[in-house]
Amino acid sequence: MLKVAIIGAGAISTAHITAYLAFPKRCEIVAVVDMYAEKAQKRINEYGLEGARAFTDYHELLDQNIDLVSVCTPPYTHAPITCDFLHEGTHVLVEKPMASSLQEADMMMEAAQESGKLLSVVAQNRFTTPMMKLKDVLDSKLMGPIVHVQVDSFWWRGHNYYDLWWRGTWEKEGGGCTLNHAVHHIDAMLWMMGPPVELQAMMANTAHDNAEVEDISMAMLRFHEGALGMITSSVVHHGEEQQLIFQGKEARVSAPWKVVASTARTNGFPEPNPDLEQQIQKLVEELPDVIHVGHAGQVENVLNAIETGSPLLVDGKSGRDTLELIVGIYKSASTGGKVTFPLEAEDAFYTRKGIMQNAVHFYEKKTAVENFEDVDITLGRKLES
Template sequence: MIKVAIIGAGAISSAHIESYLQFKERCTIVALCDLYPEKAEAKREQFGLDAVIVKDYKELLDREIDLVSVCMPPFVHAPVTIDFLNAGSHVIVEKPMASSLEECDAMIEVAERSGKVLSVVAQNRFRNPIMKLKHVLDSGLAGKILHAQIDSFWWRGHCYYDLWWRGTWEKEGGGPTLNHAVHHIDALLWMLGQPSELQAFMSNVAHDNAEVEDLSIAMLKYPNGSLGQITSSVVHHGEEQQFIFQGQNARISAPWRVTASESLPNGFPKRDQSLEEKIQHYYDNLEDLPYEGHAAQIDNVLHAIETGEPVLIDGVSGRNTLELIMSIYKSATTGEKVTLPLPKDDPFYTREGVMNNAPRFYEKGAAIENFADLTITTGSNYKGNS
């Protein structure tokens, strides 16, 4: 039986707890930790857990915890993860992996040295529309991908950034590019790989109580000449998120849609119904995942611990995602085109470098200690016609 500890009892912790409880024959939650113990107590009562509650996570380092879910603000992901890896625990750390590439490298190094599993939460890979889209891309039926469009559209009210650690480069590490589009960027890298260069812009158009951006747009260029674009936002009503891949043979997307064209003698398009039906048949015959979202990723991590097989989303994946995000911030800050990868002497490699170079759109205003524990959105708006 795998013994689990949840570090941080904020809103996202419920997704972890609910997921672990789906695998009661494989794991048990033995500890909850939060700086505000009453929040942990509320979770224990809500889910009927037989778990010890601590205020300081270091109290758990010598308790032989097998697996830890780190559900804390990004600026403490690295030290908490490293401490538990060194103590012999496997770790699932919430997105983003850390607040700097330097911290990511330190986390990966400790995971490799300890031989423990390090997995970074990117639960959207484990959703049927995204997993099936990946399989269709890999099939090659759509042909070479010529253009990718990623819309990471979210909406957050002005008071969202009143929480004490949000909206600052020091504590949150960035705005929606880092903390919301991270899921979409992870999936894009999984599907197409890392671009070779990018140009980006960012602004704060609706949240004058935050230092960070609330809207960014990045234009990507891949080594083969293909182009892409990523919009990261917390100002889009409806939160309509999508992936669109324009292949040489067909357009495919999540929410699912397939459209194919063939050329008339004059170069204008004619619908290629035969190819559309072929791709649709391939898509329809893909099996659904047994679990989705956080539950599916936790199942993947439990399986890795039980069998020694690799996880789908490891520390290197988490680092690659952060590298693209930091490249967007660098380009949007300097106004220059950025070439990847970022070297270790780049100012945007370290947390201090980001803090010293990133723009402050506004001075951080109100600082509320806690919000009520309400339902949150975690990005599952890909169902469409799937």
């Protein structure tokens, strides 16, 4: 039985707690940590965690032989907490974004390597049936080479969303919608496409004058094989429509699921290719559904890796690759220039201090609310097949 601790008792912690409770014979939550003791105890009471204790300082757990921790704290704290537990011999599942800078991400990966313990970064959208099937379709090469990818990560958050004390600042949140919302879709795109070689981006703050960071960004990408891409990240889109579209030379597929295949008439104009559409659809229908979805699926993957040595689907490198693309968007949008990858340690945007000094500050954050009412949060629209 693996001993698990939850570090941070905010809204996202409920997804982690529920995920671990799906595997009662394999793990037990023994501690919940939060700077506000009453929040930690509330989670324990709410979920009936009879063997768990509430703590206000995670350092108290470093010598308690905890097997696995979930880090559910604000982004600027991810690196020190993760490194401390890894060096103490504890596996870590850290919420997105992995860190607030590439320097911190590299520190986390180095700690994992030195300790020999596992580091996984939350990307729960991979662990859904639509995403798994979409990945398999792309891997089948039935679509031919990918020529264009479109990521629409559309969310909506009210003005008071950025009143929370750590949100809306480059120092503590590390960025706006691109880092903290589109990170899910950017991770999925990189998982399926691999990294781009260059990008050009723009960003703005159109509706949240209580935040330093962006509430919308757009980036144009070029990939190694010549494909182009477009990422739009937003918290100003009513309806929160979200989609990933992959255009292949022979067909188009997307999440939410849609398949369209075309062939050329003698004059080059399109006509349907139902045979290829049916072939792709047949592949999708024959693929198995995911049993444990979202955070539970990722927790299962981490438990399997600890118990059997099987590979992590989302490791530290995956988390860093996603962060590097996002930092590239911030660099391009702030400087007006084209960004090429990789971003080296000498880059002005490599450290959190460098980002704070060089990224565009749209507004001064004037409001700092300690806590919101404990209400449910939304984790995005499901990209159903």
